Amino acid sequence: MDFSPAHLTRYLTHKLGAPVEVLEVERFSRGTSRQTWFVSIRKATGAEQTLLFRTDLAAGSIEPTSLAQEHFMYERLGHTKVPVAKVLWWEEDPAWTETPFYVREKIEGTWNIPHFLDKDPKYDELRIEISKEHMRKLALVHAVDWRALKFDERLPAPPDEASCGRIYVDKTMAEFEEIRGEGVPAMLEVAEWLKDKAPPAPRICLCKGTNGFGEEVWRGREIVAMSDWEEASIGDPAADFAFMQYLAPELERDGKKIWGMQHALDYYKSVGGAAVTMEAIGYYGVVRAMRLIVMGEKAGMAVHDQPKLAEIRQAWTATEVAHVCKRGLLAAMGLSAPPTASQLAEFHETVEAPL
């Protein structure tokens, strides 16, 4: 897609059926899976609006799932109580674009939560309230009637609670086989290990996949839009607690634990969530590491096959991210020492929000 103001003016005038003035075009600097562009426009009526365009990276998304699936998720979620940006349209007309994209409304808010990462105890109350808000919204996601809304038209659904872990591991390995270059024996080893010890799910839910600080749109202490649905699946809700990026912070003051994952789980259950165990979360944390290796492999192939089109972050995902996740697999099986907490925390550090 050509994101020049001139092309966007022509395209949006055609699409909206009336003259449009493009005021500003900005590529969102965060996110590594796909391109996100904010396009601010003024319509003939004088009304101004910001549209959000999503399209694959030039050398392909790092996600094993398609852009069409992401669009499907937003469209279906629009029929639920889960706060999401309204999806507006899908475009693949070669007269306008070489690669498909879709457009959704931009929700006013920010990914950042001022002071959330500030270690000063005076922000503990903020951290706990933010964590509770996240739990409330996760409970909403997990309460979605995925059968009635036909989410299983796109997402594979386990036949029963006992199969959730095995199906998720099989899906991950199938995606790995589809995109991989060189085989990674650790993936086979851990897949077998995980399938041998898969815990039964408390219920079969729609799961978001990618959670935590930086993944949602906040206004004050409220999540006004849940974003990043690329990793959505149907299965054990524990999967959604395995990648929380700070949103269940472990807080201990004066020798007393005042918040942590278990507190968050108890709160989540009190607002309608399922009975999720720490053991199951640990299990899905390993599956999450497998999925990050799949993304690393896909990113690595993009850099290898199309070095002039690939993004610099794809090379990072393929190197450090994939390597640390492989170490995580070994550690989970008790074969090697785990990556340190600081090594994992550094992944989430950005020039905008240094640790």
Add this chain to the structure above:
Amino acid sequence: MINPTATDILRLVDATLKDKVEPSLSDLTGRSALATVRHLLRHVLVRVEVEGQLLTEDIAALRPLLAQVSRYLASKGVALANDIDAALAKAHRAPGAYPTLDSLGLEAGALRECVYQALKQLQSLRDAHGTEPDYIAARAAIRSYLVRQIEEEEKTIGPAFYGQGPRR
């Protein structure tokens, strides 16, 4: 040899990016991309210095492992044993040719792919033969290899990335 060396130049490029380019960038996208570039530049520098030796040792570990696994698979009549033997016999560079990093990487990658395929086969044999000493030994040898390989890979990652600031 030309002085400065390749690694001297990589260090100079990184210092120039840090001292001359970074301060001039006001755009967040550019600063974020530069942060990633500098990490990867250090990664390349480390790989130039250590990867040749790592790959040579990796290949040296892969060959006896594959020979062991191939013998086991052949004893069970699994055709993959022939493919593994062929991969072990293949020459990856002309006699006397300098083993470039790319050629060492391709050789190690081809042999590791054999390990991957062999492990798949072994997993499919687990129910029938999983308690046999030779089966257990083959699985243990593969596990030991993959631990070693990933721990060695750490030498190209840790010095380049850990504690070096935001990645993006």
